[in-house]
Structures are given as structure tokens and as C-alpha cells.
Amino acid sequence: MELSTEVLVVGAGPVGCWLAAELCAAGIRTLVVEAREERAAWSRGFVVHPRTLEIFHSRGAAGPLLATGRRLPTWHFAMGSTRLDFTALPTTFPFVMLYPQAQTEARLEEHLSERGGEVRRGWRAVGLEQFDERAEVRVSADGELRTVTAQFVVGCDGAHSTVREAAGIGFPGNPDTMISPAAHVTLADPPPPERYMQTSEQGLFFAIPLPDGRFVVSTVDHEVMGDITAPWTAETLRASLIRVAGSDFGLRAVERISTIGNSAKQAERYRDGRVLLAGDAAHVHFPMGGQGMNLGIQDAHNLAWRLIAAVRAARKTAGAPVVYDLLDGYEAERRPAGERVLEDVRAQMALVAATGADGAALRDRFEALLSEHPQVNLQYARRLSGIDVRYPMPSSSGGDGDGSADERLGRRVPDLEVQAAGTSVQLYDLLRSTTRPGDFARVVVGDAAPAEHGHEAVTVAVEQVAGPEWALAEGWGMPGTLLVRPDGHVAAITLA
Ligand SMILES: Cc1cc2nc3c(=O)[nH]c(=O)nc-3n(C[C@H](O)[C@H](O)[C@H](O)COP(=O)(O)OP(=O)(O)OC[C@H]3O[C@@H](n4cnc5c(N)ncnc54)[C@H](O)[C@@H]3O)c2cc1C
Incomplete structure (x- = not known):
């Protein structure tokens, strides 16, 4: 069976849904294919930064987050105890929003459907071929192999992107040299909110409270972080909590433990012919500071209007070669933005993973910079928030x-x-x-x-x-x- 569309979005994570909603709102024929039959019920992340809130709000999509999300006036760099003051940021949303990613995803899929878009679930992209005037993606669905023809294909299919691989786009960077657990747990004796982030000479601990009373807990445990193949269990997690934070906080049901590594990789290019990448398909890093989804949504917001313009131009001049300048502006603007986040995360990981007295001294010096120099503190808050992104513009x-x-x-x-x-x-x-x-x-x-x-x-x-x-x-x-x-x-x- 053959299908044709103007833009094919592969992956209905937060980035794919946001991109597709923008395209649909502009009247671009858009198909979203998603390998999973159902959306994940559990949340990877929680942090929504000010620029993302601004973007959602600009399209009338921030309501549920603003109504029920938890607003934190400060955030951290490398989990240091001197917090970054978000209240000083020049934005109408001067805070970090805690809102479970699963709920953000549900909201964005709703936003997409309000704009006439639809996600074909259980449709997995398995291959891709490009021609002068179109791209063809092979999709496996309901035991059948289909071909979807599109003018443009956007890989929003996450870190292990099939689209990236099929387009032959390299994904260089450093591999994992350390891992951390991220576990959904029940704590009978949780720490008070001011102790949700703790650093010690043994590493760091943090907890994020979930709306239902459970917690997501994680450690960067200097003693075991380098053993990247060791499996994490309820018992190794308990031992790690005690080592790093001095307590297991009454650890009870451990429902899910995943591991996160410090590999940081970025696609060597964001476009190959008619194929583009956005979100985790274009960049991955340790979720320190909660930035991956934010970065990806900002990619999608930048790419959407360029694709809208490219498709409209193609409608007017059917058969003419695509002028790629506008689309190449996407890579020119968003690749450096991604690179900057990757570098900031690398710096944070170096700070938290530095061991012993040397590590403690390094962290102390960095804390002093943030606490004694409000301008430095503000600069880091601006960087993490996403509001200070400035693109080079030709004219004024x-x-x-x-x-x-x-x-x-x-x-x-x-x-x-x-x-x-x-x-x-x-x-x-x-x-x-x-x-x-x-x-x-x-x-x-x-x-x-x-x-x-x-x-x-x-x-x-x-x-x-x-x-x-x-x-x-x-x-x-x-x-x-x-x-x-x-x-x-x-x-x-x-x-x-
Ligand atoms: C523990 C943890 C905590 C995090 N915390 C935060 C945080 O607080 N804030 C933040 O901003 N980020 C956070 N992140 C990062 C964030 O989760 C990701 O950056 C974000 O999910 C990326 O969105 P995406 O849409 O690009 O990719 P994904 O969310 O990975 O979505 C990709 C989608 O594509 C689908 N797919 C894959 N292959 C195919 C295929 N071949 N065909 C069709 N569909 C396919 C997948 O099923 C999936 O639904 C965290 C990550 C982790 C691991």
C-alpha cells in the first residue's frame, strides 16, 4: 500500500508532535508515524524551561502546564547548592516548571489533534530512499510493509534514530564512561524538599516528587559510576543512596529502574537532501539540568516555519528543484544551539563526577563563582532557560x-x-x-x-x-x- 504526504514526521515524541502541530496549523499535509502502539505511561523527564513555556504559550498550548505544574524559582548548575536565580530572568515565565514528560507528551498530542493532525501508532519506519523530487520511507505496520512518499522527511525518532541511520548521517561524540540509575520509587521517609538535591564527597543524589506521592530518585555515585555494565537493582540502588546521601529514605517499592549514561553525541549534519533531524535524533546527552526535550522542541519550532515555506514554494513551482537555503538556516542556527547545551552538560558532568578532595575543591570554587557574582549566576540561568538564544541575522x-x-x-x-x-x-x-x-x-x-x-x-x-x-x-x-x-x-x- 502506498501513501503520499507533503511532510512525513517519524516519531511522535514531544518533538515530533510539536513539529507536526505547527505544520498542520499552517495547512501542510503531514503524516506522523510512531512505532509504539501506546504512549509511554511513565515519564523520563520533568523539567520544562522558560523558553519552551514561551513557545507553548505563543500557540495557546501552555495552559495545563501553567495550571498544575510545579514552579521552582531557582534551578541548579551541576546540582550545586548555590542555585541559579530564575526570578531574575527577563521572561514572563521566570521559573523552572516541573511537569511530568508523559503529561507534556499527552498534551502535545492533543494539541496536534486539535490542529487536525493524527498519529499513526504501530507504524515503524524501517528504511528510506531519496530521489530528486521525493523521499520514500518504508514503514512496517500491522504486519504489512508500506511505502510513504513525502517531499520532506523529519526524523524525530529519538536517540537511536532509524531515519538518521538510513540517511547515512553520522552521530559522533563520546561514548558512556559512567552511568547513573533513574528509578521510580516509593519513599517511606523522604527528604524535605530543600534536601531533594544533595552533593557529598561520594557523589550526588536527587529526587523529584511525582504528583501521586512517588519519587524519581537518582545518584551519581563515585564508587560505582564507572562500572557501566553493572545492572542496577533495588538493592544496589539502596546501597548507593546510603553511600551518597547517608539514608535510603525508607526505600519501598522500586517500580522501574533505567540507567542513563554520559555519552554526548550530535548528528554531523541536520539535513541530508530531503531528510532532516530534530530532537534526540540530532543530539543526546546526560539529562543534567533537564534540557533534552526543551532543546528538541526549540529545534522543531525553528524547523517548522522553514518547512512550511519550502512546501508552499514547492506547491507554486511543482517539479522545480528545492531551494535549500532556508532549510539550511535550520542547521546553521540549531546545531550551534545544540552544541552549546552539549558542552554545558559536559561541564556539569565533569563537575559532579570529579572525585575526592580535588573534586570537592573544584565544586567549591564553582559555587563561589555563582554565589559571589550575580552576573555569572544570571548568565548561567539565561543559558539553561533557553531565552538567551540569539541567531545571527543579516539585516537591520x-x-x-x-x-x-x-x-x-x-x-x-x-x-x-x-x-x-x-x-x-x-x-x-x-x-x-x-x-x-x-x-x-x-x-x-x-x-x-x-x-x-x-x-x-x-x-x-x-x-x-x-x-x-x-x-x-x-x-x-x-x-x-x-x-x-x-x-x-x-x-x-x-x-x-
Ligand atoms: C532520565 C531522563 C530524564 C530526562 N529529563 C529531562 C527533563 O527533565 N527535561 C528535558 O527537557 N529533557 C529530559 N530528558 C530528555 C528527554 O526525555 C528527551 O530529550 C526527549 O524525550 C526527546 O524527545 P524526542 O521527541 O526527540 O524523542 P523521543 O522522546 O525519544 O521520541 C521519539 C519517538 O520516536 C519513536 N520511534 C523511534 N523509532 C521509530 C521508528 N523507526 N519509526 C517510528 N517511530 C519511531 C519512539 O517510539 C518515540 O515515541 C530526560 C531523559 C532521561 C533519560
Whole structure:
């Protein structure tokens, strides 16, 4: 049986669902195939960072997270006891959100179906072939082998990506040299919340409370972390908790233990012909700081509008060769973003895995940097949160200065409080009601004449930016025109 679509998304994890929802909302024919019959009931991760919340909110998808997620005003770098102060971040979501990944995935699949998308479960991609004008993916489903023809294929199929492998894209990086357990458990005598993260000379312990009273616990145990083939059991976990944290916290039912390693790998390229990669298919690392899903969703948000543009261009010029410039911008922007996260995670792992008195001294010095220098603390908070990502942009002009030096250029526009048509409104709500995924917006602040920037865009008139104060301090209230890309990043600025 043959099927054809404009974009085939392989994998309905959080990244595949977000990408497909954006495509469907823009009217792109999209098929999502997922090997699993059912979504995983248990959660790998919990941490949703501010930029991801901004992205979800910009599409009206953050509601359930904001309603029931747990907000933490601080987060950590390498589990150090000096916390990163997220309350100082210039965002409307100045906190880390704890929300089980299984629930995020359920919400994103719902978001996809609200946009007319559908996940074909039990459909496993097993092979791929590319031609000038299409890609063909072989899919095994219900004991049958089908061929899906698509203009573009996106591998959102996780760390062991079949798509990456079939496209011949290498995945270099370091292999595991240490492992940690991650276990879903019941604790009869859990630590108080301020002791959910603990470091000692033996390693580190952390616990994340689940909404049903259970916990996910993990250790980086200096004594056994290098034994990467040893199986983890309830008893080795208990011994590790006692070694590292001095207590087993009344460890009872151990429902699930998985292991996580410190390998850090990144796809050598994010595109091969008509095949692209996003999420864990493009990069993997130890989940220190809870960044993998966040990074992947930000990949998807960057890729979506480029694919929308590529498919629309192909509709207009059927049979003409694809112009890959726009799609290559995806790799140019997101590969460095991924590299930066991988390097930050490597640095964190080096800090937590350093043993003995030398390790303790190294951690002490790093703690001192974070506690004695608020600017350093803020810089790390910005990096982890995802809000400081800045893409190089070619153009900016106007006013009395060199627009390219404008700090706002290439950054995401925050959710400003604005006056538009005489009413107070949040910018993201205004953009959501006036544009669709795939649309550029020309945000004209004040009574300046709209600048064109040579790009088709929906004009959004704003009389005045009223806040928040940090945004005014960053210059977001300056009269002029901002060309805002569909992913929220500012592509050009003309000052009035
Ligand atoms: C213990 C742990 C804790 C973590 N904590 C966090 C955290 O707090 N915050 C955070 O941001 N990240 C965290 N992460 C990382 C996060 O879980 C991943 O980065 C995220 O799941 C990646 O999403 P994805 O959609 O790219 O891939 P996945 O979630 O792996 O989804 C890939 C999907 O593709 C499907 N698939 C695979 N092969 C095929 C095929 N051939 N055909 C069709 N379908 C296929 C799979 O079944 C799966 O559903 C954690 C990871 C671990 C292990």
C-alpha cells in the first residue's frame, strides 16, 4: 500500500508532535508515524524551561502546564547548592516548571489533534530512499510493509534514530564512561524538599516528587559510576543512596529502574537532501539540568516555519528543484544551539563526577563563582532557560544607529504588554489572533510608517509597549518596526 504526504514526521515524541502541530496549523499535509502502539505511561523527564513555556504559550498550548505544574524559582548548575536565580530572568515565565514528560507528551498530542493532525501508532519506519523530487520511507505496520512518499522527511525518532541511520548521517561524540540509575520509587521517609538535591564527597543524589506521592530518585555515585555494565537493582540502588546521601529514605517499592549514561553525541549534519533531524535524533546527552526535550522542541519550532515555506514554494513551482537555503538556516542556527547545551552538560558532568578532595575543591570554587557574582549566576540561568538564544541575522537598519548592533536582533521577542487598538493586550495573544504558524509579523510600534524589510508579513500595529519593566529596559518599547519570524525571533529592526 502506498501513501503520499507533503511532510512525513517519524516519531511522535514531544518533538515530533510539536513539529507536526505547527505544520498542520499552517495547512501542510503531514503524516506522523510512531512505532509504539501506546504512549509511554511513565515519564523520563520533568523539567520544562522558560523558553519552551514561551513557545507553548505563543500557540495557546501552555495552559495545563501553567495550571498544575510545579514552579521552582531557582534551578541548579551541576546540582550545586548555590542555585541559579530564575526570578531574575527577563521572561514572563521566570521559573523552572516541573511537569511530568508523559503529561507534556499527552498534551502535545492533543494539541496536534486539535490542529487536525493524527498519529499513526504501530507504524515503524524501517528504511528510506531519496530521489530528486521525493523521499520514500518504508514503514512496517500491522504486519504489512508500506511505502510513504513525502517531499520532506523529519526524523524525530529519538536517540537511536532509524531515519538518521538510513540517511547515512553520522552521530559522533563520546561514548558512556559512567552511568547513573533513574528509578521510580516509593519513599517511606523522604527528604524535605530543600534536601531533594544533595552533593557529598561520594557523589550526588536527587529526587523529584511525582504528583501521586512517588519519587524519581537518582545518584551519581563515585564508587560505582564507572562500572557501566553493572545492572542496577533495588538493592544496589539502596546501597548507593546510603553511600551518597547517608539514608535510603525508607526505600519501598522500586517500580522501574533505567540507567542513563554520559555519552554526548550530535548528528554531523541536520539535513541530508530531503531528510532532516530534530530532537534526540540530532543530539543526546546526560539529562543534567533537564534540557533534552526543551532543546528538541526549540529545534522543531525553528524547523517548522522553514518547512512550511519550502512546501508552499514547492506547491507554486511543482517539479522545480528545492531551494535549500532556508532549510539550511535550520542547521546553521540549531546545531550551534545544540552544541552549546552539549558542552554545558559536559561541564556539569565533569563537575559532579570529579572525585575526592580535588573534586570537592573544584565544586567549591564553582559555587563561589555563582554565589559571589550575580552576573555569572544570571548568565548561567539565561543559558539553561533557553531565552538567551540569539541567531545571527543579516539585516537591520534605520534610526540614528547601526541597527545590527541592536541587542534585540536575532533574539526572541518577549511577551510584551502592549496597547493595540486602544486595548491592553499581551503581544503573544495579539500575534496568535492575527497570524498562523508560518507567518512573519511586522510589529509596528508607535506611529512610525511600517518598514517593509522585503518580506511578506502580516502587519501588527502596536500603539505603545507598556511593560514589563525589564522589557522596556531592554529597549522593546522603542518606536519602529520589528520583523518577527514565525518562531518569534526578530529578523530585522527599523528604528523610527
Ligand atoms: C532520565 C531522563 C530524564 C530526562 N529529563 C529531562 C527533563 O527533565 N527535561 C528535558 O527537557 N529533557 C529530559 N530528558 C530528555 C528527554 O526525555 C528527551 O530529550 C526527549 O524525550 C526527546 O524527545 P524526542 O521527541 O526527540 O524523542 P523521543 O522522546 O525519544 O521520541 C521519539 C519517538 O520516536 C519513536 N520511534 C523511534 N523509532 C521509530 C521508528 N523507526 N519509526 C517510528 N517511530 C519511531 C519512539 O517510539 C518515540 O515515541 C530526560 C531523559 C532521561 C533519560
